[in-house]
Amino acid sequence: MEFIISSVADHDEEQTIISNLWEYNSHVTPVDIQPLRIIVKNERKEIIGGVIARTWWGGLDIQYLWVAQAHRKMGIGKKLMQSVQQEALTRCCHMAYVDTFSFQALGFYQRLGFSKYGELAGFAHRHTRYYLSKSLTIDASLLSPLQDHNNDGK
Numbered sequence: 001m002e003f004i005i006s007s008v009a010d011h012d013e014e015q016t017i018i019s020n021l022w023e024y025n026s027h028v029t030p031v032d033i034q035p036l037r038i039i040v041k042n043e044r045k046e047i048i049g050g051v052i053a054r055t056w057w058g059g060l061d062i063q064y065l066w067v068a069q070a071h072r073k074m075g076i077g078k079k080l081m082q083s084v085q086q087e088a089l090t091r092c093c094h095m096a097y098v099d100t101f102s103f104q105a106l107g108f109y110q111r112l113g114f115s116k117y118g119e120l121a122g123f124a125h126r127h128t129r130y131y132l133s134k135s136l137t138i139d140a141s142l143l144s145p146l147q148d149h150n151n152d153g154k
Contacts (some may be wrong), residue, residue, distance in 0.1 A: 032056055034091065038083050040067075040076055052079045053088075058098035060088035060136065065105070077105075081112055089136055097133040106130050 023032045032055075039050035049067035053060055062084065067077045085096055098114065100106055101123065110116070115130035121128045 019031060026051075029057060036060075036084060036091075038080055038087070040071075040080065049076045049080060051084045053084055055088050055091045055093050058092065058094050060085065060093045061115075062096060062098040065098070078106065078112065085136055089138060093136055095133060096136055097131070099129055099131045102128040102130070 025031060033054050037050065037154050039047050042048050050065075050070045051062065052064040053062045054068055055061070057142040062081075063079060065080060067080070077091055088096060096114070100109060106116075112134075114134045116130050116132050116144070118129075118131040119128050123129055
C-alpha cells in the first residue's frame with residue numbers, strides 16, 4: 001500500500017474518488033448531480049459575471065458567484081442569484097446553500113433571504129467563513145429575473 005501526497009491536481013484521480021463516493025451514496029439515494037452555470041456577457045462578449053453551482057438531492061449548491069468590479073452595485077449579482085434559484089426550482093430543489101468570507105458578501109446573501117447556520121474563523125488567521133442557507137419557494141422575487149435586461153437592478 002502506498003500513500004501519495006501531491007499538490008498537483010489530477011482530474012482522473014479526483015474523478016475516481018468522486019465517482020466511487022457517489023456510487024456508494026447511490027445505494028441510499030439515487031445520485032442526481034447536475035451542473036448549473038449562468039454567465040453574463042457585455043456588448044463585447046466578455047464575461048462580466050457569473051454563478052457556478054450544482055443541484056443534487058433537492059439542494060442548490062452555490063459554489064461561486066462573481067461580478068466584475070466595474071459592474072458591481074448594478075443588480076447583476078442579485079439577478080444571477082434569482083436566476084440560479086429559479087432554475088433550481090425547475091429541478092425540484094427545495095433548499096439552497098452558499099458560503100462566503102467575512103470580506104466578501106455576507107450582507108448580500110442575507111438580503112436575499114439566506115440565513116447563517118454556521119461559521120468558521122481563522123482563515124489566513126483573520127477571516128471568518130460563513131455558511132448560509134434558505135428554503136426555496138416560488139415567489140415574486142424569483143420570477144423571470146433575466147427578462148428585463150435594461151433594468152439597472154434597483
